[in-house]
Amino acid sequence: xxxxxxxxxxxxxxxxxxxxxxxxxxxxxxxxxxxxxxxxxxxxxxxxxxxxxxxxxxxxxxxxxxxxxxxxxxxxxxxxxxxxxxxxxxxxxxxxxxxxxxxxxxxxxxxxxxxxxxxxxxxxxxxxxxxxxxxxxxxxxxxxxxxx
Amino acid sequence: xxxxxxxxxxxxxxxxxxxxxxxxxxxxxxxxxxxxxxxxxxxxxxxxxxxxxxxxxxxxxxxxxxxxxxxxxxxxxxxxxxxxxxxxxxxxxxxxxxxxxxxxxxxxxxxxxxxxxxxxxxxxxxxxxxxxxxxxxxxxxxxxxxxx
DNA sequence: AAAATATAGTTACATATGAAACAAATTAAT
DNA sequence: ATTAATTTGTTTCATATGTAACTATATTTT
Numbered sequence: 622x623x624x625x626x627x628x629x630x631x632x633x634x635x636x637x638x639x640x641x642x643x644x645x646x647x648x649x650x651x652x653x654x655x656x657x658x659x660x661x662x663x664x665x666x667x668x669x670x671x672x673x674x675x676x677x678x679x680x681x682x683x684x685x686x687x688x689x690x691x692x693x694x695x696x697x698x699x700x701x702x703x704x705x706x707x708x709x710x711x712x713x714x715x716x717x718x719x720x721x722x723x724x725x726x727x728x729x730x731x732x733x734x735x736x737x738x739x740x741x742x743x744x745x746x747x748x749x750x751x752x753x754x755x756x757x758x759x760x761x762x763x764x765x766x767x768x769x
Numbered sequence: 770x771x772x773x774x775x776x777x778x779x780x781x782x783x784x785x786x787x788x789x790x791x792x793x794x795x796x797x798x799x800x801x802x803x804x805x806x807x808x809x810x811x812x813x814x815x816x817x818x819x820x821x822x823x824x825x826x827x828x829x830x831x832x833x834x835x836x837x838x839x840x841x842x843x844x845x846x847x848x849x850x851x852x853x854x855x856x857x858x859x860x861x862x863x864x865x866x867x868x869x870x871x872x873x874x875x876x877x878x879x880x881x882x883x884x885x886x887x888x889x890x891x892x893x894x895x896x897x898x899x900x901x902x903x904x905x906x907x908x909x910x911x912x913x914x915x916x917x
Numbered sequence: 918a919a920a921a922t923a924t925a926g927t928t929a930c931a932t933a934t935g936a937a938a939c940a941a942a943t944t945a946a947t
Numbered sequence: 948a949t950t951a952a953t954t955t956g957t958t959t960c961a962t963a964t965g966t967a968a969c970t971a972t973a974t975t976t977t
Contacts, residue, residue: 626819627815627818627819627880627883627884628819629812629815629816629819629832632815632883632887633792633887633890633891634789634792634793634795634796634887635793635812636903636906637785637788637789637792637793637906638789638790638792638793639833639910640785640789640906640909640910641782641785641786641788641789641790642786642789643910643913644781644782644785644786644909644910644913645782645783645785645786647782647913647914647915648782650915664777664783667775667777667780668777670775671774671775671776671777676955676956677955677956678954678955678956684777685787687934687935687936688955688956688957689934689935689936689956689957689958690934690935691956692955692956692957692958693933693934693957695956696957712942712943712954712955713941713942713943713955714941714942714943714954714955714956715942715954715955715956716955716956732775735775735780736775738914739780739781739782741912741914742781742909742912742913743781745908745909745911745912746905746908746909750901750904750905750908753898753901753902753905754901754902754905755784756898757894757898757901757902758784758785758788760893760894760898761788761792761890761893761894762787762788762791762792763893764889764890764893765791765792765795765890766795766886766889767795767798824925824926825925825926826924826925826926835964835965835966836925836926836927837926837927837928837964837965837966838964838965839926840925840926840927840928841927841963841964843926844927860924860925860972860973861925861971861972861973862924862925862926862971862972862973863924863925863926863972864925864926
C-alpha cells in the first residue's frame with residue numbers, strides 16, 4: 622500500500638477497534654437498558670457469577686481495570702445490594718467479594734440474554750468462520766509488539 | 770454453553786474488545802512516543818493526509834468522534850502548527866481543514882512506520898486468514914443489532 | 918422578506934477519570 | 948525483633964470528558 626492511498630478505515634488497529642466498539646456498544650444496550658448496570662458493573666457481576674472467593678485486586682487483574690475504577694464500581698455495586706464484601710481471614714487489608722442473592726438473581730437473568738445475543742451474532746458465521754476468528758484474534762494478540 | 774460455565778473471556782464482545790484494545794494500545798506507543806501525538810490527533814492527521822478540503826463536521830462523522838472532542842483536538846493541532854484552518858467560501862460558520870507543511874511532513878514520516886507496524890502484525894497471518902478476518906469483521910459489523 | 922428552524926463550531930458546567938498520596942496491614946530484610 | 952519494603956484498597960486532586968447552552972451563520976417556512 623503506497624503512502625498516498627493510506628486509508629485509516631483499512632488499517633488493522635482502527636478496523637478492529639471500530640468493529641469491536643460497534644459490537645460492544647450494541648451489547649451494552651442490553652445490560653444498560655434492560656438491567657440498569659454499566660460496563661464495569663456487568664464485567665464484575667459476570668466474573669463473580671463464575672469465580673467465587675475473589676478479592677478486588679484479582680478482579681482488577683482479570684478484567685484489566687485499574688484498582689481505582691474497581692474500588693469505585695464495587696462501592697456502587699454494594700450500594701445497589703448486588704454484591705457482598707466480606708473479610709478475608711488472615712489478611713485484614715483485602716475484601717472477599719461475592720454476589721448477593723439479588724446479584725446472583727440478576728446474573729441468572731442476564732447470562733441467558735447475553736448468550737442469546739451472542740448466538741444471534743454468531744448465527745451469521747459458519748462454525749469454521751467462528752473458529753477462524755478465534756484463532757486469528759489469538760495470533761494477533763500474541764504477535765502484538767511491546768504490549769503495555 | 771450453560772449458565773454455570775459462562776466465561777467472560779470467551780464472550781464475543783469482550784474477546785473482540787480485549788484484542789482490539791491490546792493491539793490499539795501497542796500501536797499507540799508508536800505515535801505517542803515517537804511522534805508525540807494522541808489518538809484523536811493521529812486519526813485527524815491520518816484523515817487529512819488523504820481527504821483534503823474537509824470541514825470539522827465531516828471529520829467528526831468520518832472518525833466517529835463527537836464534535837466537542839474534534840473541536841478541542843483541532844485547537845491543539847493548530848497550536849502545534851500541524852494543521853491550518855481556513856475559511857470556507859460561501860459558509861462563514863465552517864472551517865476548511867488541511868495539514869500544514871510540518872503536519873504533512875509528520876504524516877509522511879508516520880504512515881510508512883504505521884504500515885511497517887501493520888505488516889509485522891499481518892506477517893503472522895496467511896493471506897487467506899487476513900481476508901477471512903476482514904470478511905468476518907464485516908459480517909459481524911453488519912449483523913450487530915440496534916446499533917447506536 | 919420576516920420569522921422560524923437548522924447547522925457549524927465553541928464554551929460552560931457538572932461528572933468521570935486516573936495518577937499520586939494515603940492509611941492500614943503484611944511480608945521481607947537486617 | 949526492628950526496620951524497611953510491599954501490598955490492598957480508598958481518597959485526593961488535577962485533568963478529561965460529554966451534555967447542554969451558546970454564538971454566529973444559513974436555510975426553510977410562511
